Amino acid sequence: MKFFVDTADTKEIADLAETGLLDGVTTNPSLIHKAGRDFVEVVKEICGIVPGPVSAEVVALDHKEMMREAEILRKVADNVCIKVPLTIDGLKTCKALSSEGTMVNVTLCFSANQALLAAKAGASFISPFVGRHDDIGFDGMALIADIRLIYDNYDFGTEILVASVRHPIHILEAAKIGADVMTAPPSVIKMLFNHPLTDKGIQGFLADWAKSGQTIG
Numbered sequence: 001m002k003f004f005v006d007t008a009d010t011k012e013i014a015d016l017a018e019t020g021l022l023d024g025v026t027t028n029p030s031l032i033h034k035a036g037r038d039f040v041e042v043v044k045e046i047c048g049i050v051p052g053p054v055s056a057e058v059v060a061l062d063h064k065e066m067m068r069e070a071e072i073l074r075k076v077a078d079n080v081c082i083k084v085p086l087t088i089d090g091l092k093t094c095k096a097l098s099s100e101g102t103m104v105n106v107t108l109c110f111s112a113n114q115a116l117l118a119a120k121a122g123a124s125f126i127s128p129f130v131g132r133h134d135d136i137g138f139d140g141m142a143l144i145a146d147i148r149l150i151y152d153n154y155d156f157g158t159e160i161l162v163a164s165v166r167h168p169i170h171i172l173e174a175a176k177i178g179a180d181v182m183t184a185p186p187s188v189i190k191m192l193f194n195h196p197l198t199d200k201g202i203q204g205f206l207a208d209w210a211k212s213g214q215t216i217g
């Protein structure tokens with residue numbers, strides 16, 4: 001399972017990249033606003049930190065304008081992945097860009113049929129939003145399972161990128177279903193490392209080691 005971080009905070013990205021466990025980055029207009037920096041400049045910096053796919057989202061709603069924005073964004077770096085919304089114009093843009101060999105992440109997916117359309121449009125990634133789905137009383141993980149089944153039925157190469165991840169259980173469930181990628185805020189990724197029994201175990205081992213009076217080397 002690939003791990004992407006869902007942020008435009010370059011310091012957080014650099015910190016996580018140091019672990020060697022980060023495979024890519026996703027951004028969206030809200031995260032760019034939160035970072036408070038120039039969009040193209042921050043995407044360029046992120047692409048220099050992480051060699052994997054870095055999603056940068058178009059904000060136009062019509063196909064022609066989406067293509068114009070995508071043209072600017074894809075020139076920023078080779079690892080830019082153009083993010084488009086799951087609309088008719090978004091999928092037209094996805095089809096055009098993917099036919100030219102550009103990576104595309106189709107975002108704001110809330111149904112398995114939408115995911116089927118994105119795969120047919122040649123998307124590199126489909127981003128179902130599990131947290132926002134849960135928020136309105138639906139089962140976000142059931143959506144991931146349905147998409148996995150459909151993509152496997154037809155051998156679609158589109159990767160399932162579980163987005164709107166709110167807690168470690170989302171990641172656990174997504175991994176059990178066999179999702180290809182998850183993207184989560186830095187705080188949620190950091191939670192994965194922690195367990196109270198790991199901390200307690202380290203304390204116990206260090207206390208006994210100190211009593212042994214030994215050193216290594």
Ligand code: G3P
Pocket residue numbers: 006026027028129131132163164165183
């Ligand atoms: O990047 C898209 C997605 O991960 C947004 O998550 O928490 O705003 O629903 P959230």
